Amino acid sequence: xxxxxxxxxxxxxxxxxxxxxxxxxxxxxxxxxxxxxxxxxxxxxxxxxxxxxxxxxxxxxxxxxxxxxxxxxxxxxxxxxxxxxxxxxxxxxxxxxxxxxxxxxxxxxxxxxxxxxxxxxxxxxxxxxxxxxxxxxxxxxxxxxxxxxxxxxxxxxxxxxxxxxxxxxxxxxxxxxxxxxxxxxxxxxxxxxxxxxxxxxxxxxxxxxxxxxxxxxxxxxxxxxxxxxxxxxxxxxxxxxxxxxxxxxxxxxxxxxxxxxxxxxxxxxxxxxxxxxxxxxxxxxxxxxxxxxxxxxxxxxxxxxxxxxxxxxxxxxxxxxxxxxxxxxxxx
Amino acid sequence: xxxxxxxxxxxxxxxxxxxxxxxxxxxxxxxxxxxxxxxxxxxxxxxxxxxxxxxxxxxxxxxxxxxxxxxxxxxxxxxxxxxxxxxxxxxxxxxxxxxxxxxxxxxxxxxxxxxxxxxxxxxxxxxxxxxxxxxxxxxxxxxxxxxxxxxxxxxxxxxxxxxxxxxxxxxxxxxxxxxxxxxxxxxxxxxxxxxxxxxxxxxxxxxxxxxxxxxxxxxxxxxxxxxxxxxxxxxxxxxxxxxxxxxxxxxxxxxxxxxxxxxxxxxxxxxxxxxxxxxxxxxxxxxxxxxxxxxxxxxxxxxxxxxxxxxxxxxxxxxxxxxxxx
Numbered sequence: 001x002x003x004x005x006x007x008x009x010x011x012x013x014x015x016x017x018x019x020x021x022x023x024x025x026x027x028x029x030x031x032x033x034x035x036x037x038x039x040x041x042x043x044x045x046x047x048x049x050x051x052x053x054x055x056x057x058x059x060x061x062x063x064x065x066x067x068x069x070x071x072x073x074x075x076x077x078x079x080x081x082x083x084x085x086x087x088x089x090x091x092x093x094x095x096x097x098x099x100x101x102x103x104x105x106x107x108x109x110x111x112x113x114x115x116x117x118x119x120x121x122x123x124x125x126x127x128x129x130x131x132x133x134x135x136x137x138x139x140x141x142x143x144x145x146x147x148x149x150x151x152x153x154x155x156x157x158x159x160x161x162x163x164x165x166x167x168x169x170x171x172x173x174x175x176x177x178x179x180x181x182x183x184x185x186x187x188x189x190x191x192x193x194x195x196x197x198x199x200x201x202x203x204x205x206x207x208x209x210x211x212x213x214x215x216x217x218x219x220x221x222x223x224x225x226x227x228x229x230x231x232x233x234x235x236x237x238x239x240x241x242x243x244x245x246x247x248x249x250x251x252x253x254x255x256x257x258x259x260x261x262x263x264x265x266x267x268x269x270x271x272x273x274x275x276x277x278x279x280x281x282x283x284x285x286x287x288x289x290x291x292x293x294x295x296x297x298x299x300x301x302x303x304x305x306x307x308x309x310x311x312x313x314x315x316x317x318x319x320x321x322x323x324x325x326x327x328x329x330x331x332x
Numbered sequence: 333x334x335x336x337x338x339x340x341x342x343x344x345x346x347x348x349x350x351x352x353x354x355x356x357x358x359x360x361x362x363x364x365x366x367x368x369x370x371x372x373x374x375x376x377x378x379x380x381x382x383x384x385x386x387x388x389x390x391x392x393x394x395x396x397x398x399x400x401x402x403x404x405x406x407x408x409x410x411x412x413x414x415x416x417x418x419x420x421x422x423x424x425x426x427x428x429x430x431x432x433x434x435x436x437x438x439x440x441x442x443x444x445x446x447x448x449x450x451x452x453x454x455x456x457x458x459x460x461x462x463x464x465x466x467x468x469x470x471x472x473x474x475x476x477x478x479x480x481x482x483x484x485x486x487x488x489x490x491x492x493x494x495x496x497x498x499x500x501x502x503x504x505x506x507x508x509x510x511x512x513x514x515x516x517x518x519x520x521x522x523x524x525x526x527x528x529x530x531x532x533x534x535x536x537x538x539x540x541x542x543x544x545x546x547x548x549x550x551x552x553x554x555x556x557x558x559x560x561x562x563x564x565x566x567x568x569x570x571x572x573x574x575x576x577x578x579x580x581x582x583x584x585x586x587x588x589x590x591x592x593x594x595x596x597x598x599x600x601x602x603x604x605x606x607x608x609x610x611x612x613x614x615x616x617x618x619x620x621x622x623x624x625x626x627x628x629x630x631x632x633x634x635x636x637x638x639x640x641x642x643x644x645x646x647x648x649x650x651x652x653x654x655x656x657x658x
Contacts, residue, residue: 103440114424317473
């Protein structure tokens with residue numbers, strides 16, 4: 001990889017971290033409501049995998065920790081922020097909020113709050129790709145906790161039987177909400193669990209972005225090559241609690257400190273600094289530019305955008321312009 | 333015009349829509365090689381192949397989810413669930429996903445799926461094959477729910493459902509699959525909205541949906557012999573509900589009952605009662621009635637099953653009561 005791409009990827013990860021930090025502040029100021037699940041600590045996974053995908057062409061779907069996946073797929077960050085603010089200019093017109101970011105213009109098909117629900121939806125997106133004879137694939141990001149849902153097993157089975165072009169990315173952050181993996185899961189290595197469905201799989205370090213990219217490339221090549229699904233597991237760790245209401249009482253300090261040392265941004269910054277790609281001064285300038293962008297463009301847009309109109313409350317429930325040939329009225 | 337059975341009408345709608353649009357696919361248990369439990373997809377596997385007529389594993393929630401995901405990318409899946417009881421397994425993908433995705437994406441993503449399923453009691457299939465869950469889907473925002481009473485609607489409404497951009501739940505009935513009716517030879521569509529007066533009358537309105545329309549029609553014939561003129565309204569669509577047709581009929585006859593195979597508490601009948609109370613309370617000359625199933629899991633024993641489920645005589649007796657004759 002060339003130095004420009006390396007710098008860009010580091011900048012992207014720092015941007016995602018600052019973006020999430022800023023949503024935390026807005027949440028504390030009560031400008032963002034509901035539940036807010038932050039991605040900080042896991043940035044190398046979404047960034048690395050989607051760097052290797054054809055974003056805007058392939059379909060991407062995930063759970064409720066979805067801001068970064070949406071942005072890396074191509075959703076404009078200011079629309080994602082406006083969604084968190086509940087504004088009409090938001091990705092989902094203020095109807096979805098943090099957990100339900102959608103941007104079909106770049107094939108980001110949503111964040112979902114039902115753990116494990118995106119598995120079959122992803123397989124369906126892949127079925128459509130295959131049916132159309134397209135070289136598109138579907139990429140489904142979910143956590144280790146989702147693998148204890150029935151949808152995991154049902155979908156792995158169908159994806160394998162029908163050889164669907166779907167990549168399942170398991171972000172194993174060791175906790176299903178607040179329950180540690182070995183307390184909830186008989187087989188803690190998640191990649192081993194799909195062998196019962198004849199799906200090839202592998203496990204990798206999710207904190208080193210270049211490792212993620214290399215592994216993702218192989219997996220994506222496999223899927224795009226018409227060989228059916230692939231399941232890829234990345235070991236990672238979230239810095240913050242499950243959501244804003246979570247004080248992380250179930251984790252111990254030593255474990256957190258160990259993982260903080262392996263923070264993906266810290267690791268990559270060190271690597272690029274050592275390689276002479278970036279100086280401390282460059283990093284400072286980068287951070288400053290990111291903060292300015294977030295404040296002056298993204299937050300400003302979200303703050304100044306209009307609220308949805310109350311008279312539009314029942315819009316979007318059903319097709320707002322249905323064809324009378326199918327709908328009626330019934331000829332009496 | 334030719335007379336065809338209900339199952340043949342469904343099969344015809346599938347065939348025409350599959351031929352019309354390559355994005356139409358059919359998914360379900362035993363619908364392909366086996367031809368469908370109620371023959372609704374008979375012969376289509378041979379005609380359209382395994383990529384469009386998809387035999388699924390017994391994984392209702394996830395294969396419904398696969399259909400939903402495919403619909404989000406432009407496909408038009410028709411999903412068969414063998415019995416409405418099994419649809420309970422698919423409620424997560426149907427209610428938490430299909431019904432909500434358009435709304436929670438701000439209208440940017442749609443899920444044009446059709447889910448077909450028989451919902452009702454057949455003969456001694458016992459509690460886990462006899463559920464009637466119309467009321468549950470009827471109370472879910474973001475869905476359309478229709479109940480074709482015969483072959484004409486079964487074919488015409490399924491075709492409309494495939495072309496409509498919303499998720500549509502079609503509730504059929506095991507006891508209707510062999511019911512016959514004349515349908516046009518040329519292609520036709522029947523709308524997904526609107527109740528229908530299927531028999532004109534002036535003394536009392538009998539409101540039904542799905543199989544109970546036939547109970548109402550039979551009861552109306554007996555009432556005629558007693559000199560009572562009964563109007564029969566088929567709701568056809570439970571969601572959205574056609575309140576206007578209900579109001580017009582009740583304002584004409586001033587008396588009504590609502591008949592359904594569902595249990596009563598919080599049933600479709602309760603909603604119709606509320607609608608009449610809100611829309612035309614002062615038009616009523618008599619206390620209305622609900623005819624419904626007993627509030628029990630459906631028993632296996634023939635006699636007990638018969639006692640649990642309303643029949644035409646129950647509708648007839650109830651109508652006499654509303655008329656003040658007993």
